[in-house]
Amino acid sequence: MVKTAARKKVASPSFSLERLSxxxxxxxxxxxxxxxxxxxxxxxxxxxxxxxxxxxxxIKRRGIQPNLVFADPPYHLSNGGIxxxxxxxxxxxxxxxxxxxxxEEDHEFVLRWLGASLSVLEENGAIWISGTHHIIFSxxxxxxxxxxxxxxxxxxxxxxxxxHLACRYYTHSHxxxxxxxxTEKSKHVFHYAFEKEQNGGKQxxxxxxxxxxVGDEQSFPNHWRIGAPKKAEKILGKxxxxxxxxxxxxxxxxxxxxxxxxxDPFCGSGTTGIAAVPNGCNFIxxxxxxxxxxxxxxxxxxxxxxxxxxxx
Ligand SMILES: C[S@@+](CC[C@H](N)C(=O)[O-])C[C@H]1O[C@@H](n2cnc3c(N)ncnc32)[C@H](O)[C@@H]1O
Numbered sequence: 001m002v003k004t005a006a007r008k009k010v011a012s013p014s015f016s017l018e019r020l021s022x023x024x025x026x027x028x029x030x031x032x033x034x035x036x037x038x039x040x041x042x043x044x045x046x047x048x049x050x051x052x053x054x055x056x057x058x059i060k061r062r063g064i065q066p067n068l069v070f071a072d073p074p075y076h077l078s079n080g081g082i083x084x085x086x087x088x089x090x091x092x093x094x095x096x097x098x099x100x101x102x103x104e105e106d107h108e109f110v111l112r113w114l115g116a117s118l119s120v121l122e123e124n125g126a127i128w129i130s131g132t133h134h135i136i137f138s139x140x141x142x143x144x145x146x147x148x149x150x151x152x153x154x155x156x157x158x159x160x161x162x163x164h165l166a167c168r169y170y171t172h173s174h175x176x177x178x179x180x181x182x183t184e185k186s187k188h189v190f191h192y193a194f195e196k197e198q199n200g201g202k203q204x205x206x207x208x209x210x211x212x213x214v215g216d217e218q219s220f221p222n223h224w225r226i227g228a229p230k231k232a233e234k235i236l237g238k239x240x241x242x243x244x245x246x247x248x249x250x251x252x253x254x255x256x257x258x259x260x261x262x263x264d265p266f267c268g269s270g271t272t273g274i275a276a277v278p279n280g281c282n283f284i285x286x287x288x289x290x291x292x293x294x295x296x297x298x299x300x301x302x303x304x305x306x307x308x309x310x311x312x
Contacts, residue, residue: 017043017044017046017064017261017282017284018042018043018044018282019043020043020046020064022036022039024062025039025046025048028048028055028058028059028062029048029049029050029055029058031058031061032048032050032051032054032055032056032057032058032059033050033051033054033055034048034049034050034051034054034055034286035048035049035050036048036049037049037290037293037297038293038296038297038300040300040304044277044282044283045273045277045282045283045300046283046284046285047267047270047273047284047285047286047287047293047296047297048284048285048286049286049287049288049289049290049293050286050288051288052113052116052265052266052286052287053112053113053116055286056113056116056117056119056120056265056286057116059120059263059284060116060119060120064120064261064284065120065121065122065125065261066120066121066122066125066260066261066262066263066284067121067122067124067125067126067189067256067257067260067261067262068121068125068126068127068128068189068252068255068256068260068261068262068263068281069117069118069120069121069125069126069127069128069262069263069264069265070127070128070129070130070248070251070252070262070263070264070272071113071114071117071127071128071129071130071264071265071266072129072130072241072243072264072266072268072271072272073110073113073129073131073135073139073265073266074097074098074135074266075098075131075132075134075135075241076098076099076100076101076106076134076135077092077094077098077100077132077134078092078093078094078095078096078098078099078100079093079099079100080093081093082165083162083165084162084163084165085162089165094240094241095240095289097288097289098241103138106135106138107138107141107142110135110138110139110142111142111145111146113265114127114129114139114142114143114146115142115146116265117263117265118146118147118148118182120263121182122182123182123183123186124181124182124186124187124188124189125181125182125186125188126151126179126180126181126182126186126188126189126255127148127179127180127181127182128177128178128179128251128255129177129178129180130156130175130176130177130243130247131175131176131177131178132172132175132176136176136178139178140153140178143178143180147183147184148180148181148182148183149180149181149183149184149186150178150179150180151179151180151181151188152178152179152206153176153177153178153179153206154176154177154178154179154206154207154208155174155175155176155177155206155207155208156174156175156176156177156208156226156247157173157174157207157208158173158174158175158227158228159226159227159228160227160228161173177208177247177251179251179255188255189255189256189257189260190254190255191253191254191255194253194254195254208226208247208250226244226246226247226250227244227246228244229242229243229244229245229271230244233245233271236295236298236299236302237269237294237295237298238269239268239269239292239295241268242268242269242271243268243271243272244271245271245274245275248271248272248274248275248276249275249278249279251275252272252275252276252279252281253279256276256279256281258279258280258281259280259281259282260281260282261281261282261283261284262276262281262282262283262284263283263284263285263286264283264284264285264286265286266286266287267285267286267287267292267293267296268287268292268296269292269295269296269299270285270292270293270295270296270297270299270300272285273285273296273299273300274296274299274300274303277300277303277304277307278303278307
């Protein structure tokens with residue numbers, strides 16, 4: 001799994017999350033119209049239930065400054081369409097949170113959550129955002145409007161994309177993952193030497209092909225190949241748009257230092273937190289839905305149990 005030893009222990013000006021008491025976190029959540037769903041016993045893993053834009057405003061007010069934000073926002077895909085799963089026609093509707101209100105309102109929403117996310121980041125902080133063509137161009141434009149500097153538009157190629165039922169255009173087989181730093185001048189973290197070493201001494205590319213994907217074995221060593229979440233990752237329950245741990249592990253490993261604070265404003269099943277903890281990072285997750293936070297909490301408990309087991 002993760003080679004944390006290879007990530008340099010650089011002193012980041014990270015906020016000490018564990019110093020915030022349950023009472024203080026609850027007050028923060030209440031002021032943002034939500035609630036504190038969970039705080040781990042060591043205070044390093046915190047979940048808020050509520051609207052991320054309002055809770056981020058309170059996080060900012062209290063001077064909590066994450067080093068990294070990962071956002072897997074609504075792609076606004078759930079509008080009565082169909083897709084294909086295991087050879088069967090299925091609805092693409094993921095839930096009310098994923099419906100579109102038209103391009104203007106959807107873009108307005110992007111500007112609001114992205115603005116709130118960038119505003120909490122520490123000065124040298126960075127953000128990663130996943131998305132398909134449905135939102136990624138809006139996100140890219142918003143990043144520029146909000147003064148962030150786009151570093152890469154990573155292409156994550158998918159292992160087994162669903163076939164296109166109407167046969168009127170190409171199969172959608174990738175997602176973009178945009179990487180940006182807070183401002184033009186921020187000094188973002190990137191473990192370049194480690195990444196290069198992992199790639200047999202060659203610079204890593206911004207195209208992340210899947211395991212068993214097309215391409216030559218030599219030029220795409222294993223850790224670049226990222227398929228859909230494995231069965232084991234869904235054993236405690238499923239989220240309709242769950243991301244693979246491997247994708248988040250890669251993102252966190254290359255752009256944080258141990259001890260950093262990672263925040264996910266669209267936590268879902270908590271994949272970001274589950275990848276952050278083994279990389280030595282603290283975590284704040286926010287989601288509207290209690291069921292998803294419950295799943296995150298179960299995954300965190302299972303992770304801690306496994307990590308404890310691996311000590312013996
Ligand atoms: C694309 S999913 C994230 C999935 C996650 N990356 C995972 O691996 O499980 C987006 C999540 O954002 C949540 N959400 C949507 N709008 C929100 C808002 N305004 N504030 C907080 N959470 C929101 C949804 O409930 C959903 O779980």
